[in-house]
Amino acid sequence: MARSSSGIVAGLTVVAIAAVGFLGYQASATAPAHPPKASAQQPAAPSPAASPHAADPAKPVAVPAESGTGSRVVYSVGQKRVWLVGESGEPKSFPVKPSTAHPKPGTYLVNSRSGAVTGSDGVPIEHVVRFATADGVVVGFSSRVDGQMPEPDQGKKTGGIRMARADGDAMWGFATINSKVVVVP
Secondary structure: OHHHHHHHHHHHHHHHHHHHHHHHHHHHHHOOOOOOOOOOOOOOOOOOOOOHHHHOOOOOOOOOHHHOOOOEEEEEOOOOEEEEEOOOOOOEEEEOEOOOOOOOOEEEEOOEEEEEEEOOOOOEEEEEEEEEEEOOEEEEEEEEOOOOOOOOOOOOOOOEEEOOHHHHHHHHHHOOOOOEEEEEO
């Protein structure tokens, strides 16, 4: 009996390894060879709490001070903006359309990625970078294949933080598995 159980376990292990290998190949086959850089930085809309630099299109939008240090993706729910902060050079920043489910402020790690799937709203998306769960919904960055960025349906729980396709390409190239994502208010 022990002999047949070990054979079953070995067989299941081989099947699991093959499935993971296939999924890894599938993800790498849909990834761009050379991800383009993020689109030109757009200033945040001025608000009473915004710094004077945020209203000046000639100056970059500063990375939030409370976002920590080191290489990271910074997502500001209130500013509807993302920064890709590397070890050197200027951070890349771009606007996003937040999902209806918002992760709590804190530090997360990218836990999965998909090259192309159907989003929770039924729309084909690409370059999905998942990092959190909020209100029972998986939250991650993605781009719609059709390039649109409409406001999310407030009547549905969705976790897709949408961005322009060029910005999605930059996110895909930057935020690999276990990359740090810092969410700020």
